[in-house]
Amino acid sequence: MNTLELARLQFGITTVFHFIFVPMSIGMACWVAYCQTRWYRSKDEVWLRATRFWGKLMLLSIAIGVVTGIVQEFQFGMNWSQYSRYVGDIFGAPLAMEGLAAFFLESTFVGIWIFGWDKLSPRAHLATIWLTAFGTALSAYFILAANSWMQHPVGYVLNHATHRAELKSIWAVLTNSTVLLAFPHTVIGALVTGGMLVLGVSALGLLRNRQGKGPVDVYSRSMRAVLPLTLVAAIATGAFGHAQGMEMEKQQPMKMAAAEALYNTTKGASLSIFAVGPFEHFPKRLNTDIRIPHLLSILGTASWNGEVKGVNQLNREDQKKFGPGDYVPILGVTYWTFRLMAGAGVLLVLIPLIGLLLIRKGALERKRWFLRASVIGIFIPVLANLSGWIFTEMGRQPWVVYGLLKTSEANSPLVSSSSLIITLVGYTVIYGTLLVIGGKLAKRELAHGPEAPPSQTPEHGEGERTTRPDLILAY
Amino acid sequence: MPDPNFLQTLWFLLIGVLWVGYFILEGFDFGVGMLLRALSRDDTDKRMIIHTIGPVWDGNEVWLLTAGGATFAAFPGWYASLFSGFYLALFLILAALIIRGVSFEFWGKEDSPRWRATWEWTAVIGSFLAALLWGVGWANIVHGVPMNAQHNVTGTLFSLLHPYALLGGLVTLTLFLAHGAIFLALRTSGEMVDRARNVAVRAGGVAAALMAGFLLWTAIDQDTGGVKISALLIGVLAVVLAAAAPVLVSRGRDGLAFGLSAGAIAMLFACLFVELFPAALPSTTSHAFSLSLAGASSSHYTQTVMTVVAVIFVPIVLAYQGWTYWVFRHRLGRDDFEGPLTPIAVLSSYSGKNGHSTDGHRGESQGTREQPPGLPASDPPAAG
Numbered sequence: 001m002n003t004l005e006l007a008r009l010q011f012g013i014t015t016v017f018h019f020i021f022v023p024m025s026i027g028m029a030c031w032v033a034y035c036q037t038r039w040y041r042s043k044d045e046v047w048l049r050a051t052r053f054w055g056k057l058m059l060l061s062i063a064i065g066v067v068t069g070i071v072q073e074f075q076f077g078m079n080w081s082q083y084s085r086y087v088g089d090i091f092g093a094p095l096a097m098e099g100l101a102a103f104f105l106e107s108t109f110v111g112i113w114i115f116g117w118d119k120l121s122p123r124a125h126l127a128t129i130w131l132t133a134f135g136t137a138l139s140a141y142f143i144l145a146a147n148s149w150m151q152h153p154v155g156y157v158l159n160h161a162t163h164r165a166e167l168k169s170i171w172a173v174l175t176n177s178t179v180l181l182a183f184p185h186t187v188i189g190a191l192v193t194g195g196m197l198v199l200g201v202s203a204l205g206l207l208r209n210r211q212g213k214g215p216v217d218v219y220s221r222s223m224r225a226v227l228p229l230t231l232v233a234a235i236a237t238g239a240f241g242h243a244q245g246m247e248m249e250k251q252q253p254m255k256m257a258a259a260e261a262l263y264n265t266t267k268g269a270s271l272s273i274f275a276v277g278p279f280e281h282f283p284k285r286l287n288t289d290i291r292i293p294h295l296l297s298i299l300g301t302a303s304w305n306g307e308v309k310g311v312n313q314l315n316r317e318d319q320k321k322f323g324p325g326d327y328v329p330i331l332g333v334t335y336w337t338f339r340l341m342a343g344a345g346v347l348l349v350l351i352p353l354i355g356l357l358l359i360r361k362g363a364l365e366r367k368r369w370f371l372r373a374s375v376i377g378i379f380i381p382v383l384a385n386l387s388g389w390i391f392t393e394m395g396r397q398p399w400v401v402y403g404l405l406k407t408s409e410a411n412s413p414l415v416s417s418s419s420l421i422i423t424l425v426g427y428t429v430i431y432g433t434l435l436v437i438g439g440k441l442a443k444r445e446l447a448h449g450p451e452a453p454p455s456q457t458p459e460h461g462e463g464e465r466t467t468r469p470d471l472i473l474a475y
Numbered sequence: 476m477p478d479p480n481f482l483q484t485l486w487f488l489l490i491g492v493l494w495v496g497y498f499i500l501e502g503f504d505f506g507v508g509m510l511l512r513a514l515s516r517d518d519t520d521k522r523m524i525i526h527t528i529g530p531v532w533d534g535n536e537v538w539l540l541t542a543g544g545a546t547f548a549a550f551p552g553w554y555a556s557l558f559s560g561f562y563l564a565l566f567l568i569l570a571a572l573i574i575r576g577v578s579f580e581f582w583g584k585e586d587s588p589r590w591r592a593t594w595e596w597t598a599v600i601g602s603f604l605a606a607l608l609w610g611v612g613w614a615n616i617v618h619g620v621p622m623n624a625q626h627n628v629t630g631t632l633f634s635l636l637h638p639y640a641l642l643g644g645l646v647t648l649t650l651f652l653a654h655g656a657i658f659l660a661l662r663t664s665g666e667m668v669d670r671a672r673n674v675a676v677r678a679g680g681v682a683a684a685l686m687a688g689f690l691l692w693t694a695i696d697q698d699t700g701g702v703k704i705s706a707l708l709i710g711v712l713a714v715v716l717a718a719a720a721p722v723l724v725s726r727g728r729d730g731l732a733f734g735l736s737a738g739a740i741a742m743l744f745a746c747l748f749v750e751l752f753p754a755a756l757p758s759t760t761s762h763a764f765s766l767s768l769a770g771a772s773s774s775h776y777t778q779t780v781m782t783v784v785a786v787i788f789v790p791i792v793l794a795y796q797g798w799t800y801w802v803f804r805h806r807l808g809r810d811d812f813e814g815p816l817t818p819i820a821v822l823s824s825y826s827g828k829n830g831h832s833t834d835g836h837r838g839e840s841q842g843t844r845e846q847p848p849g850l851p852a853s854d855p856p857a858a859g
Contacts, residue, residue, distance in 0.1 A: 059580070060580075063576070063577060063580040064577070066533060066576065067572070067573045067576040067577055068573070069540075070536070070539075070540065070569055070572055070573065070576075071569050071573075073540045073543045073544060074543055074558050074565060074569060076547065076554075076558075077543075077547070077554045077555050077557065077558025077559055078558045078559055078562055078565060078566070079559070081555035081556065081558070081559035081627070082555070084547065084551050084554055084555035085551055085552055085555045087551075088547055088548070088551020088552070088554060088555065088773060089551060089773040089774050089777050090777070091547070092544065092546075092547030092548030092549070092551055092554070092773065092777075093548045093777055093780060093781060095544040095547055095548065096541065096544035096545045096547060096548035096549075096781060096784070097544075097781075097784055098544065099537065099540050099541035099543075099544040099545070100541055100544075100545075100784060100785065100788040100789065100792065101784070101788050103537050103540055103541065104534065104537045104541070104788075104792045104795075104796070105795075107533040107534045107536070107537045108533075108534035108537075108792075108795055108796055108799055109795075110533065111529070111530040111531060111532075111533050111534055111799065112530060112799055112802060114529070114530065115526075115529055115530040115803065116530070116802060116803075119802050119803070120802065159774075164551075166773075166774045166776070166777070167773075167774060167776055167777045167780070168776070170777075170780045412555075412559035412562075412627075413625070413627055414559070414560075414623075414627040414628065414629060415559055415562050419562050419563055422563065422566070423562070423563070423566045426566060426570060430570060430573055430574070434573075434577060437577075437581060441581070441584055441585075
């Protein structure tokens, strides 16, 4: 592996790992804020116990998200110094804004939320969790604005004296059509991620407590509240995702063609459902390809016989425009990450829908197959998030900034491969350890479940319920 | 070297303020982290120590991230040369910050002595390493590093570890140690205060002496245009403040001493920033290769935009971070943390007859005796 590939691998590993926890933290912060609001309004102590139980899971996710986020702020300079010099005039601004406007907000108020239960009025304390949730979402906006500029550069001029892109309109960058779609898609998707976590953990709790021992009220209540919210969010995520796809068809046609493995420009294009080809960057033929007639044209252009451009034609167009080279991303990656994301999206609508039907039949807590499916459901949005992110980043290749700067021209020229290997191994070991320990703590917390209701007097043998080694909320 | 224009100077100043804010705030976090084991007799002490910074350390660290983001936005060339050039050193700092951050989160979540000891050591080592390396790093930035005409640093990790830089590292290490000890004296009560003061006096004295040597070396070391009088004056002030802080601690004036040690940190870095100006990163390979602020800067438009953003948000951030410190202003004492906080302690209290002490969730209400508002006082009721 050369230094460029090592740098890309490192960016991929650190960012993908960080991105496991980002949507989870956003979703869980909103959910905890929701629970606490329900408690604040109704004074029903079930919601208080729900707030504290889900709060612990939220904090685990935020803790790992925050510490791995530190690396994100610096690694553009560390591994991608040419990129930083070339686009820093534009890209740095949303990043700095994220720090000033959003990151301070979430980090400060989550600290007050954890430690401020008995120091603030219930109203002020409720405000701290909402500010935390708002901060996490605002962070996502600035980061996505920066990323959207890489997908679809707007509001800049090329300065030939300084050999870089310079900002002409910050407003154009912050209202880039790409971010206006990517933000709702990502953040509402984060709500789905949190919702499925709540659903799955509740299901797990109900499965374990089927003999009726222990407090199932928090699980049952949470599940019933989160199902409709998750369904609406999942549908909205899909809708915004579809809008993004249509926009991408115009902005990055190559990415969409690669997502569909559509080789040649076609009118009335069919949609490929399942395709495998030889294991190469740009396979010349596909071994298996199952297609639905006309569906791609309908989805991409909203017309029966709409023209969808193919990879081969787009590659030739790009060669004319940008000079000789290969402008095709790795087809197997774009094709399959896109399908994983979209397939997961379908499941994420179906599971809450079935859950709501079961509520109507009054059978939600008794259908063990549904509870089991919900537990597996925890991982489905994570899969969707990661494959979506990998798709949008790897689908942009060979560009780091679409049409402006190639990835191969962006990395730090003098960082040696030994340095890269040391840090790559270092991050992987640290992150891997965090994942193992975080998973272990989460598992233990799930085994213990929420606190017992105050009415449940710990009598003979019930004593250990209240004394179980609980994951404490503060330190 | 070209002179920076007004906005570039302003942003250099603002980034300087962010770094100073970061070092004042996380400086005491580092000191507290380093002292976690040394000043504790038992887990109650440790819990108390962690609680002094618990609500704030995360918010404090954001100052660093914002300094990084602001450097990216205002001086992308600086951001690129600095962080690619100090590659492994920065990695070590980031790794230290990561293990340190999670150690506070993980420490209380399990009860075995091995678990606790592991996360105590990661907190101590992480704090130690970061406190040392920040000084090494900034000494190198001011001193300059081997750098080519394209502003790419050609040195390695080991070329950063020369005596001048190591002295700089020892200055920040001892200064943050003293600063953290004073913070502990200020935020705790009982025996802990005396132990913390003891460390503060000794570490503060060493820090002042090392700082005097380091700043003198800095003044001589800067070969461009002779000695800067302004830097010299600020440096003298830094040493005076650093020397006065331990004296005040020994007289029990913790609050004032904390202000002075914060001032010493501010003046130390102000001195370094003045020495650096108008360069961003000097090259020791050739003067001609040095990176100037003007050369590393982003466009006038970007800096204008960022100025507007900073003018709006910096006061807001300062207001709510200040409010945090106000909310958590009360001194913490052992009696805030005693009682059956740990699961094992709770279990053993059950096996005994003391039904009164079954409050197994006290740890969740931040170690204080009060339950969070609304949590019924009957939770959990007495077993006996």
